[in-house]
C-alpha cells in the first residue's frame with residue numbers, strides 16, 4: 549500500500565521537525581536566557597487592539613485616528629465595533 553509509505557514519511561518529517569525546533573529552543577534559551585517564542589518578532593513593533601486586546605504587528609494593523617490619537621486595530625471590524633461602543 550502506497551498510502552502507508554506516505555504516512556510513514558509524513559510522521560518521520562513531523563518527528564524530525566519537532567526534534568529540530570525543540571533543539572533550537574533549548575539552544576537559544578541557553579544563549580539568551582529567555583523563551584524565544586515569548587519575544588516579539590525582531591524588528592517589528594507590536595500594537596494592542598483597544599477593542600479585543602490582542603497584539604498585532606504594526607505593519608498588519610488597521611490604523612484609525614480617533615480624537616487626534618492613532619489607534620491600531622487587528623481588523624476594520626474591531627475598529628467599527630470600538631467606535632460604536634464609544635457612543
Ligand SMILES: [Zn+2]
Pocket residue numbers: 597599600601602621622623626
Ligand atoms: Zn481586534
